[in-house]
Amino acid sequence: xxxxxxxxxxxxQISEQMNEAQIEARHKRAETAYEHLRQxxxxxxxxxxxxxxxxxMQGGELGWRPLAQxxxxxxxxxxxxQPGEITPVVRxxxxxxxxxLLERRQQEKQVTIIEQTHxxxxxxxxxxxxxxxxxxxxxxxxxxxxxNGADFMEVAKAHSExxxxxxxxxxNWISPGDTVPEFEQAMNALLPGQxxxxxxSPFGWHLxxxxxxxxxxxxxxxxxxxxxxxxxxxxxxxxxxxxxxxxRDQAYVEYxxxxx
Numbered sequence: 711x712x713x714x715x716x717x718x719x720x721x722x723q724i725s726e727q728m729n730e731a732q733i734e735a736r737h738k739r740a741e742t743a744y745e746h747l748r749q750x751x752x753x754x755x756x757x758x759x760x761x762x763x764x765x766x767m768q769g770g771e772l773g774w775r776p777l778a779q780x781x782x783x784x785x786x787x788x789x790x791x792q793p794g795e796i797t798p799v800v801r802x803x804x805x806x807x808x809x810x811l812l813e814r815r816q817q818e819k820q821v822t823i824i825e826q827t828h829x830x831x832x833x834x835x836x837x838x839x840x841x842x843x844x845x846x847x848x849x850x851x852x853x854x855x856x857x858n859g860a861d862f863m864e865v866a867k868a869h870s871e872x873x874x875x876x877x878x879x880x881x882n883w884i885s886p887g888d889t890v891p892e893f894e895q896a897m898n899a900l901l902p903g904q905x906x907x908x909x910x911s912p913f914g915w916h917l918x919x920x921x922x923x924x925x926x927x928x929x930x931x932x933x934x935x936x937x938x939x940x941x942x943x944x945x946x947x948x949x950x951x952x953x954x955x956x957x958r959d960q961a962y963v964e965y966x967x968x969x970x
Contacts, residue, residue, distance in 0.1 A: 713777040715788055716813040718753055718770040721763040723805040740799045740806035747796055753810050762805070771812075784809060822929050824886060828921040829897055830862055830879040833872040835914035849908045849915040856905060862919050871914070883924070893918065 722740040724733050743760035747753060754769030761770055777785055787797045788811055797809045832852055834845045852869055856862050863878025870879050886894070896909040897918050906918040 712817050713789075714774045714815050714817055715777050715780070715811055716774045716815075717772050717780075717788070718757065718810045718812060719763065719772055720753075720757050720761040720766075720770055720808040721805050722760060722807075723762040737799070737801075737806055740808065744796075744799050744808055747808065747810075753796070770810075774815075777814075821927060823925050823927055825923060826883045826885050826926045827897055827923050828883050829881050830866060830919045830921065831872065831874070831881060831893075832862075832866045832870040832879050832917040833914050834869070834916075835871045845915050846908060846910075849917060853905070853908060853917055856917065862905070862917075879919075883926075885926075885928075 720740070720743055722736050722743070724736050728736070739760060743756050746756050746760075757763075757766050757770035760766075763770060765771060777788060780788065783800060784797070784807075787800070788809065791797070791811045793811050793813050795811055797807070800807045800809070832849070834840070834849045834852075836842050836845045840848075848869075852865055856865055863880070866875055866879030869875075872879065874881055884894075884897070888894075889897070890911050890913070892909060892911040893916060896906050896916075897920060900906055900918065900920040902920050902922050904920055906916070909916045909918060
């Protein structure tokens with residue numbers, strides 16, 4: 711189980727170009743918004759009046775966010791709050807924030823099981839020096855050698871043109887989608903210990919050997935990836951906001967007065 715919060719926010723922006731007096735004025739603006747909220751003002755109306763965020767006119771709603779991924783100190787504050795409550799003014803690198811907890815919910819852990827294959831392969835590439843027929847003929851000769859008792863790993867080390875050749879063609883554990891469709895389809899048709907007929911892919915001609923298969927729970931891996939994407943998106947939001955603020959700070963209007 712993990713907790714998610716639906717939140718709304720008010721942002722009063724600051725920038726690196728502002729002096730202390732300007733920053734203090736922005737702080738006071740955020741505190742004024744907070745006082746309006748404490749006195750019972752509607753959050754959406756205060757957001758529309760005071761917030762610099764792009765979603766200010768939509769009530770500042772940020773939607774559902776995993777609590778653990780909101781970042782300190784917001785996580786600690788929201789963890790202790792009840793729906794309907796607001797945070798005090800909190801400063802971040804881009805300004806002063808006020809958050810309102812709208813709802814919270816517990817999400818069941820999603821379990822994702824995939825089938826993985828441990829495989830080896832030998833690759834002969836088609837190139838300007840090696841024609842399609844020559845590559846096909848060579849992979850066929852290597853297949854005959856393996857079927858006649860030659861060790862697959864040694865043949866791969868000696869002849870494969872893939873980066874895995876040094877490891878005897880070992881590709882380690884392969885998940886669905888890790889390889890091109892032609893390779894995956896041929897690999898999936900094999901039982902552990904079996905070796906494929908020559909398989910053509912965009913990379914050239916392959917021999918594929920399946921070592922073993924397993925079922926793998928990748929739930930935690932997917933959750934880490936989702937967390938990474940969320941953190942990246944949050945950092946990207948900050949970067950975009952800072953960039954926009956810098957553009958506004960650098961913009962100016964030059965008035966020219968013509969001499970009479």
